[in-house]
Amino acid sequence: MQTSQQHTMTASAVRPLLRFIEQHDISLSDALHGSDLSESTLNTDRLTINSFDQVINNISRICQQEDIGFIAGQGLEIQSFNLLAFLLSSCKTGRDALVTLRRYYILLSDTPAPEIFITKEEVKVLYYLSPGNELAMRARAELIATGINTLGRSFGGKAYHPLKIGFKHDKPSYHKNLEEYFGIDIHYNQNQCWISFSSEHIDKPLTETNPNFLHALRSQAEMLIPDYQHLKSCSTKVRHVLQQWPNQHTANKESVAELLNTSPRTLTRRLREENTQFSHLLREVRMEKAQARLESHSINMQELAQELGFADRRGFERAFKQWSKLTPSAYHKQWKNSATESQDLTLVY
Template identity: 25%
Template sequence: MIIRDSQISAAYLRGLVDYLTIKRQNTSLFLQQFQISEAVIGEPQQRLPTRLFSAMLEAAGVQLNDDHIGLHVGEQIKPGQYGVLGLSVMNCKTLREAVARHERYERLVCDVGHTTYRLSSDDVILSWDSCSPDLSRHIAEENIASWTTFARWITGAYVSPTLIRFQHSRPSDIREHERLFQCSLEFSCDSIEVHFPSVYLDLPLRQHDPAMLALLDEYADRLLLQLNPEANFSDKVKAALTNLLQAGDISLQKTARTLNLSARALQRRLQEEGCSYQQILDETRRELALRQISDERLDLSEITFFLGFADQSAFQRAFKRWTGRTPGQYRREQELTG
């Protein structure tokens, strides 16, 4: 698989900024070198070239005289850096579910490579496949360090791989690799792999929430659609609205900014597809409501909040307009029909 012009979520820069802060560096000045503002890092939907992140890691390593900058930045991983992917993983029941979510949604964070996993004897092998010219030693080490750190955090256990294989050549000093990973290491390999015991897959996660997981999966699927260049423009607007509904700002202006358009341009492109912004907003809410009302784990107040209604009575009126029934009536009828 060949990937060119790969991108990362701007929120993924947070680990680098946090590490520079710990090292008492002027982060604003550092970001200015790359024409990035700290406000951009708070926007998970903003995308930046992976080669820019690679250049930033290199520059930070030189500035700090840190030959292991990728490892150290990866150790600073926080759930917010992974955006909806991180939140989805956190709310899974087991590490097995978390690995599957990572494989499914990782493009939301970075598309420089693609993760697959397979069972081999008593081990699980996570492979990170990339032929991208944007992949550097520091990006590879940052990625694997963040995986390891995040797995320890969500399980509440100091889990370690049994073997890690890197494609780049062996650094002159690997003591930091040994400290962090606590496992066998191989370099100059054909692919990047993380091996760990298969029993880890059944480890329970600390913040399992099935109701929240259902909402996050819905959200993540919408965002994947938004990343698809072949999708209709109205579908991309729906994907953006799914995000903005949860954030509480569904104005035309905010939606247009999310899609890097003016409000007038957004309206014009929707008109070209025979629809309006209000129609798309209404359709998005309706589709989400019908899916969520079928999930008995979600109460009506949670659905009201997720869909961005001011109060439950506003949601009740909209739902009756869509279906001719109140949410409660619709849910009871579904229960009776089974």
């Protein structure tokens, strides 16, 4: 029986929650209770939306606060989104930034990308929420709206003017806080979540709207994704990008070529000169990711297969065995036995 795919999101979204936990002296174990997260897994690139929802529910229950998503959204920093920040740093106008955001939305979440409508008067962004309980969905809705607003302010500066916001949920008890923060009309019980802002300066150069932020973003991008001069071969550069890319099955040659500031055709030619192909490198990185995930005490093979982009468990098992000469289950068992032996040796000494 095939299980439904669990949507994932960038782990950067949980960082404001961690700061909130620290500020309110909440135990990390209490905040993570019931989720599949641990202190070590918080440093990964992705987490399931179900886990994020559980953390939201825990913090809300402990603090007796329902506006956790709104609070977390205010703490989001565009610079912390790594590859997406790098891509946004090369945008020339607000329109470019919106196109890039939608095209690479997978870097934020593997839920459907938002729909963006641009008219002479306004830009309207309609965004999707994956299912969850009422509190968690409301938190995510407010977090996304706040994040989009932060992005607009960061790039647009004084040229950014929000117009209206729509939420699917009922008006919360803290609605005045939302209205004060956004400073615009907020509509509740909508068919879909959305936010709109003026399109007057959508094609104005970002170097004019908020040059200080753009300079800071580009400076950080140079540190996050260097010019790869220290990497000798093209295949090494591609692997370097793929290793940082969430959900390797969504990465494609065009996206990686853009990150490496080259064309897909040139990338193909350079890889051929090194006797390899993009698809081979992608498969290797996927298997290395699988290997790392299998080296944990608790693992769901079906979920791992879906996470890595395989249609079913059998396809994943076949690919992994071809790569490592062992089935995923056999590799996992071998690792557990090795880990147990190491622990026993530690206890003896």
